[in-house]
Amino acid sequence: MTVYVLRRLAQTLLVLAITSLLVFFGLYVVGDPVEILVNPVADEVEKARAAAALGLDKPIFEQYWVFLKGAFTGELGTSFVFGRSAIEVIVERMPATLELAFLAMLIAVVLGVPLGLYAGLKPQRWISKAIMAGSILGFSLPTFWVGLILILVFAVQLGWLPSTGRGPTVEFLGLQLSIVHWEGLKYALLPAINLALFKLSLIIRLTRAQVREHALLDYIKFARAKGLPRSRVIGVHLLKNILIPLVTVIGLELGSVIAFAVVTETIFAWPGMGKLVIDSIFQLDRPVVVAYLLLIVFMFILINLVVDLLYSALDPRVRLGEQK
Amino acid sequence: MSFLSRRAIAAAPEQSPFARFARDFAESRLALVGLAMLVAVIALALLAPWIAPQNPYDLGRLDLLDARLPPGARAGGGNMTYLLGTDGQGRDMLSAILYGLRVSLTVGVASGVIALALGAVLGVLAAYAGGRFEQVLMRIVDIQLGFPAILVALILLAVLGKGVDKIIIALVAVQWAYYARTARSAALVERSKEYVEAARALGLSNARIVLRHLLPNSLPPLVVVGTVQVAHAIALEATLSFLGLGLPTTEPSLGLLIANGYEYLMSGKYWISVYPGIALLATILAINLVGDQLRDVLNPRLAK
Numbered sequence: 001m002t003v004y005v006l007r008r009l010a011q012t013l014l015v016l017a018i019t020s021l022l023v024f025f026g027l028y029v030v031g032d033p034v035e036i037l038v039n040p041v042a043d044e045v046e047k048a049r050a051a052a053a054l055g056l057d058k059p060i061f062e063q064y065w066v067f068l069k070g071a072f073t074g075e076l077g078t079s080f081v082f083g084r085s086a087i088e089v090i091v092e093r094m095p096a097t098l099e100l101a102f103l104a105m106l107i108a109v110v111l112g113v114p115l116g117l118y119a120g121l122k123p124q125r126w127i128s129k130a131i132m133a134g135s136i137l138g139f140s141l142p143t144f145w146v147g148l149i150l151i152l153v154f155a156v157q158l159g160w161l162p163s164t165g166r167g168p169t170v171e172f173l174g175l176q177l178s179i180v181h182w183e184g185l186k187y188a189l190l191p192a193i194n195l196a197l198f199k200l201s202l203i204i205r206l207t208r209a210q211v212r213e214h215a216l217l218d219y220i221k222f223a224r225a226k227g228l229p230r231s232r233v234i235g236v237h238l239l240k241n242i243l244i245p246l247v248t249v250i251g252l253e254l255g256s257v258i259a260f261a262v263v264t265e266t267i268f269a270w271p272g273m274g275k276l277v278i279d280s281i282f283q284l285d286r287p288v289v290v291a292y293l294l295l296i297v298f299m300f301i302l303i304n305l306v307v308d309l310l311y312s313a314l315d316p317r318v319r320l321g322e323q324k
Numbered sequence: 325m326s327f328l329s330r331r332a333i334a335a336a337p338e339q340s341p342f343a344r345f346a347r348d349f350a351e352s353r354l355a356l357v358g359l360a361m362l363v364a365v366i367a368l369a370l371l372a373p374w375i376a377p378q379n380p381y382d383l384g385r386l387d388l389l390d391a392r393l394p395p396g397a398r399a400g401g402g403n404m405t406y407l408l409g410t411d412g413q414g415r416d417m418l419s420a421i422l423y424g425l426r427v428s429l430t431v432g433v434a435s436g437v438i439a440l441a442l443g444a445v446l447g448v449l450a451a452y453a454g455g456r457f458e459q460v461l462m463r464i465v466d467i468q469l470g471f472p473a474i475l476v477a478l479i480l481l482a483v484l485g486k487g488v489d490k491i492i493i494a495l496v497a498v499q500w501a502y503y504a505r506t507a508r509s510a511a512l513v514e515r516s517k518e519y520v521e522a523a524r525a526l527g528l529s530n531a532r533i534v535l536r537h538l539l540p541n542s543l544p545p546l547v548v549v550g551t552v553q554v555a556h557a558i559a560l561e562a563t564l565s566f567l568g569l570g571l572p573t574t575e576p577s578l579g580l581l582i583a584n585g586y587e588y589l590m591s592g593k594y595w596i597s598v599y600p601g602i603a604l605l606a607t608i609l610a611i612n613l614v615g616d617q618l619r620d621v622l623n624p625r626l627a628k
Contacts, residue, residue, distance in 0.1 A: 011463075011467065015467060019479065022479065022483060023479060023482065023483060026482065026483025026484070027482065027483060029483075136609075136612065136613075136616075137609070139612065140555070140559075140605060140608045140609040140612050141605060141608075142559045142562050142563060142579075142601075142604060142605070142608070143563065144562070144563050144566045144567075144579075144582070145562075145582060145597075145601040145604065145605070148582065148585075148586060148589060148597050148598075148601065149598070149601070151589060151590075152589055152594055152597075152598070156589065156590060163590065255472075256472040259471075259472045259474060259475045260472065260474060262474065262478065262567070263474070263563055263566070263567065266566075266567055267586075277478075278567055278568075278569075281482045281569070282568070289482060293475075293478075293479055296475060297471070297475075300470055300471050300472075300475075301470070304470045
């Protein structure tokens with residue numbers, strides 16, 4: 001077990017190193033950030049001064065070495081555009097992305113589990129068929145296009161909700177959040193629905209498949225034979241058992257919601273981490289891009305590791321050390 | 325379905341495998357609709373230069389006075405009707421969509437085929453060779469599949485820049501791992517079968533066994549993964565192009581057309597974004613419907 005965790009951590013370091021190398025040198029080849037940052041009419045002397053100030057006059061290998069030394073002390077460089085620590089800039093945007101991801105996941109679970117339950121229990125009803133057809137549509141619809149349609153219908157045509165931006169924030173549990181009051185929630189609804197659609201389809205299909213599988217098992221037959229009320233069989237016996245795989249998937253998907261927020265945030269001009277990284281890619285703000293990607297990659301490795309460990313703890317058949 | 329059903333009786337042995345496959349496929353009406361849609365989409369994309377009312381790449385033919393006209397408007401010159409309206413540069417949307425479909429399909433299919441070839445060869449080799457090569461390869465696959473496709477593509481495109489070749493590289497990098505994993509598990513099953521043993525006993529070379537025996541027999545599950553992946557690739561390309569990371573603006577794909585219409589959306593000029601989106605949706609939906617049915621028909625566990 002310990003050996004397994006250690007080996008996974010070594011792999012983590014390797015993946016992070018490869019990502020940082022790829023992005024660092026790749027962005028170096030793509031273009032010179034100085035050309036974007038300085039005044040277009042600046043002369044060579046000014047450009048050279050700007051490059052020196054950002055540490056860009058040194059050879060690329062030396063720049064990478066400086067970056068590595070910083071990385072081991074938790075400092076991932078200074079943003080070219082903001083002139084502040086890249087990590088600081090990203091962490092500042094984090095609450096906006098997290099609250100959006102949380103709201104999206106909430107919508108997906110609150111709607112998805114009951115709909116999936118219904119479609120699984122009554123597969124022949126036309127409503128169930130409509131739910132399943134809807135979920136195929138939810139898989140096929142490209143997220144960004146749905147976002148545009150949501151804006152077109154609810155913001156432009158009906159005028160019910162604001163189209164872009166984030167509402168006013170209030171302090172909540174030490175974080176600046178907007179979704180805890182209506183003025184802010186109004187702004188978050190459309191992007192959250194947009195982000196939720198794909199996950200909603202996934203949860204509906206997963207719940208339905210689980211229900212169909214478990215409904216035939218002996219323990220359900222037994223509970224019904226005992227004469228328990230239907231609501232108890234479904235609400236307690238069935239739901240408890242199908243929740244285990246559901247919770248796993250929801251945990252795993254939370255990470256991908258945060259990654260996918262890149263698209264939704266760009267459409268709705270939501271000032272989160274995703275929009276920041278897209279802007280930074282265009283401005284060749286290498287420290288921010290590198291820091292964001294390393295952070296997200298690290299987050300994913302962590303989520304995957306925790307899920308693997310939980311699985312082996314919950315299911316004795318899974319032996320982690322021996323997967324050859 | 326009971327196990328001595330009419331189908332089992334109807335499946336008379338004189339039918340060729342393909343006829344049986346076709347009949348099983350045709351069982352779902354929805355899948356047939358999907359297939360018809362898919363054939364239509366491919367035909368439209370292939371025939372675009374002949375059926376499009378205008379060549380959308382020929383900037384000299386565009387009339388800026390005709391920009392942002394609603395669907396059904398007559399051209400200023402009076403020689404054509406813009407059935408689906410025009411975009412910000414006075415380009416006929418219908419023509420732009422037909423050409424965009426070509427770009428989207430090309431990118432999706434090309435990346436799918438390359439990724440399939442790469443993944444299949446690596447996966448089958450891993451299953452056949454085993455040992456260190458298999459371990460390392462599968463570890464890489466596991467690690468990569470732990471990340472969402474959009475993240476991997478984002479990293480690569482941030483580094484590679486824009487271009488048709490670049491986006492195909494990124495899409496291949498995103499997809500190959502799915503094929504490699506599927507091919508390996510299929511080949512592992514095939515490897516233990518008698519015909520492989522027979523081939524070995526005959527003294528055939530390893531290369532011949534892998535290429536002529538294992539690879540072809542591992543293909544059916546790869547075809548299923550392939551259809552789903554092509555739909556994914558098309559959606560992903562559209563998303564990346566929308567973010568401004570995929571294709572150059574000179575030959576717009578559907579995603580780029582949608583992105584171009586985004587700025588006009590707020591003023592209610594919906595057609596510039598909505599119609600390319602519908603074309604994109606129809607394409608992806610058609611592939612998914614066909615893929616769903618293919619999965620059922622080719623699944624050995626559901627074999628009747």
